[in-house]
Amino acid sequence: MTEEPRREHLCRAGDGAVLRGRIWECANPEGLVVIRTPYDADQHETTARSWNARGYHCLVQDVRGRYRSAGAWSPYAHEEDDGGRVLAHLLDEYEGLPLVLFGASYAAHTALEAARAVARDGAPPVSAIIALVPALGLAETAWDTQGAPQILHRIGWWHEHGRHRRSQPPLPAGELDRRVAQAHELGVVEAAEHWDWSPSTLTGWRRLWSAERVDLASRYGRIDAPLLVISGDDDFFHDDARRLARTWPAPSHFASGPWGHRLVAGVADQVLRAGIRAAGGLTRIVDPWLAAQGLPGSPAEWTEVLTAASVPHTRSTLDSASGTWRHEGNSP
Incomplete structure (x- = not known):
């Protein structure tokens, strides 16, 4: 062809x-x-x-x-x-x-x-x-089918792809681990307020964790x-x-x-x-x-x-x- x-x-x-x-x-x-x-x-x-x-x-x-x-x-x-x-x-x-x-x-x-x-x-x-x-x-991206939160995957994806017009470099492994630990300690929504994300990104992050399955x-x-x-x-x-x-x-x-x-x-x-x-x-x-x-x-x-x-x-x-x-x- x-x-x-x-x-x-x-x-x-x-x-x-x-x-x-x-x-x-x-x-x-x-x-x-x-x-x-x-x-x-x-x-x-x-x-x-x-x-x-x-x-x-x-x-x-x-x-x-x-x-x-x-x-x-x-x-x-x-x-x-x-x-x-x-x-x-x-x-x-x-x-x-x-x-x-x-x-x-x-x-x-x-x-x-x-x-x-x-x-x-x-x-x-x-x-x-x-x-x-x-x-x-x-x-479906936030929770697995048993109801467990996919915290590591979502933090990594949102940082890299969910915030800007163009994808950003992935978080270093140590920083990703630190944010996952914060999410477990403070709550996945509350922890994000410490990550220097814009108000629009935080709004999308809250929408992610409150969404219902399709x-x-x-x-x-x-x-x-x-x-x-x-x-x-x-x-x-x-x-x-x-x-x-x-x-x-x-x-x-x-x-x-x-x-x-x-x-x-x-x-x-x-x-x-x-x-x-x-x-x-x-x-x-x-x-x-x-x-x-x-x-x-x-x-x-x-x-x-x-x-x-x-x-x-x-x-x-x-x-x-x-x-x-x-x-x-x-x-x-």
Whole structure:
């Protein structure tokens, strides 16, 4: 698939804020992939080019208040309305191309929220959604499924990504440990008042710890696009990913393997990495799943498990020891 130069893409949100991104185009596209991220659109060229190679244009957009997009950054506050406006713009701009929403972690949340906006507004539906290690909402990032606070993760993320237009260097290990100890001693909200955070950051921090968990059936119950969820056995959002796939109102496929939040990139064990490579990695799931939805991809025999109407929720599990995926027509 011939690669074309990337170009700037602009979309005006409902309140007039200009949302900026980069679109990587290919010759003779058969689809369009959208990624909305708080982690700098310019850093996603490798991912975008991998979609170009499959036959998709790929838009990577900075979410509101991050990097090149205007507005104030407030995590998990604007992704439904902003995402819906972006998709409406793209459906006009690229009329006739099937639209796939893709994202990992926070970008998985933006994908789900954009699809929710489309369903709410009665617009033409998206063709497919791929959510990797999804961070579903504020409460899901703050608390694990047993109700224990994720203090270390949240302090680190908020310091690095939650306060400014651009991500900041991570806290030194000693300082992070000191703040975690303060949070245990003083309370997670009260301790933050000692960290030289701005009033707006403190407001967002309080909102994080008072948020309620997402009722997935209610929130996404009107979406009829097929969903692929990719999780990791060692990811701290693993249970939420299973819950998302299990409650999805349309057909869903859940895939998981022996990795954490960084997926295969975070696997340090070389023997384990070799086993994952022998199984074809995540490409062995993504490409056949796309083809099974009638989208550009690579067909595989295993996707027969996706076609049984009586089993709308299916799953794949990677066995790295044998270097094979196991595919089941069972609910996740």
